Amino acid sequence: MCTILIPAYEPDERLLKLIEQLKKMSNYRILIVDDGSGEAYRPIFDTAAAVGCTVLRHPVNRGKGRALKTGFQHLIEIGETRGVVCADSDGQHLPVDIQRIASALQKSGSSLVIGSRHFTGKVPFRSKFGNTATRLVYSFTTGTKIHDTQTGLRGYSSGLLKWLCQIPGERFEYEMNLLLEAARQGCRIEEIFIDTVYLDDNKSSHFRPLADSVRVYLPLILFSASSILSALLDFVLLLLLRGIGGSLAVSVIGARACSSIFNYTMNRKYVFGSRQNKAKVYSSLPKYFALVIAVLVLNLGLMYLYNEWIGIPLIAAKLLTEASLFLFSYWAQRKYVY
Structure with missing residues (x-):
């Protein structure tokens, strides 16, 4: 018994x-x-x-x-x-x-x-x-x-x-x-x-x-904090790259590449557990950046939809896009990446 x-x-x-x-x-x-x-x-x-x-x-x-x-x-x-x-x-x-x-x-x-x-x-x-x-x-x-x-x-x-x-x-x-x-x-x-x-x-x-x-609720709170910091970095880089004459696609991709590296490091260390050894890092890293590519495609598509086609100002379009993808990103990272 x-x-x-x-x-x-x-x-x-x-x-x-x-x-x-x-x-x-x-x-x-x-x-x-x-x-x-x-x-x-x-x-x-x-x-x-x-x-x-x-x-x-x-x-x-x-x-x-x-x-x-x-x-x-x-x-x-x-x-x-x-x-x-x-x-x-x-x-x-x-x-x-x-x-x-x-x-x-x-x-x-x-x-x-x-x-x-x-x-x-x-x-x-x-x-x-x-x-x-x-x-x-x-x-x-x-x-x-x-x-x-x-x-x-x-x-x-x-x-x-x-x-x-x-x-x-x-x-x-x-x-x-x-x-x-x-x-x-x-x-x-x-x-x-x-x-x-x-x-x-x-x-x-x-x-x-x-x-x-x-x-x-701490995991979700930490994820939110990490996402907000990454979004701020992504937002600033987008404006900088766009301001110096980069195309929308180049600006979105460049900003997302930098902010995603920051986001991965924060989430792996503070949100989903800091106990990952090298083998787990090698496993989660490609899955994370595969997700980054998927989110990037969605991000770019939504940005074109909101900014280029509908005519929503760049800042508002960026905020609306990030809000649309936040919950999807959390779910995907918890379910498939970490």
Whole structure:
């Protein structure tokens, strides 16, 4: 039977109730990571240890992503071979649904199984809105549709444990980064629909709407910043080349050649991960510049359409063209280049 991993920060009696119910259902190994909850919560963790759970502790709060990695690293060290199911400590994941994920992980052969919530009935607005937004962002950036990108109920095969420890992110952004990386590597994701449980309007959640949302959407934010800087460089060079008498085609191509080199360097290093070795660079570089050529053709075509045929002024035509190609470029780089 696989291990149940529960990251916990300042839990209440619901954690102990979940443990009791899980133990009645099957002889699960239960691993709990106390993410710096403090002395006031030690009795709860001591009780969990007394009934047979393994409890690991962080001296200070380090975030859900780090707590999960601590658990994964422990499972690697003890030689876990049957996989792990991650669940939250606040009672939002029913024991029967945890068991369903564990069974699917063992039977289906999938390396990644997630419990997706239906989001029916009375759902807190911030939870429904947040999941809808991240679902749309994830679908757009990866080309893969997942109904619930924010679920904490997930099952992983033991073969993924080392990979899970390498995913960037220390807090709530870790789980989104994980799904993004899984899609990039072509990992098959199996979804199983589970009940949606919100207690006290989800007040027990430690998700910080502003700070953690920024972390979740950071890849898109960084991509936007890189694109804006590249667009500014491209814009200035276009005006300079056009101003000294270059044709529209020469000006567009020259400006794009310089700005694309800058954009590739920024995206490879800061947006889509700085861990690429030389082999990966050699792989991504030709794909990136193939995309540059495709975007350049589209860019040139749109510039001629807006500036030469319709008669829109050069600056306005340039801005309209870049806006038209921004989302396409992000999707293509995430999906095919990096």
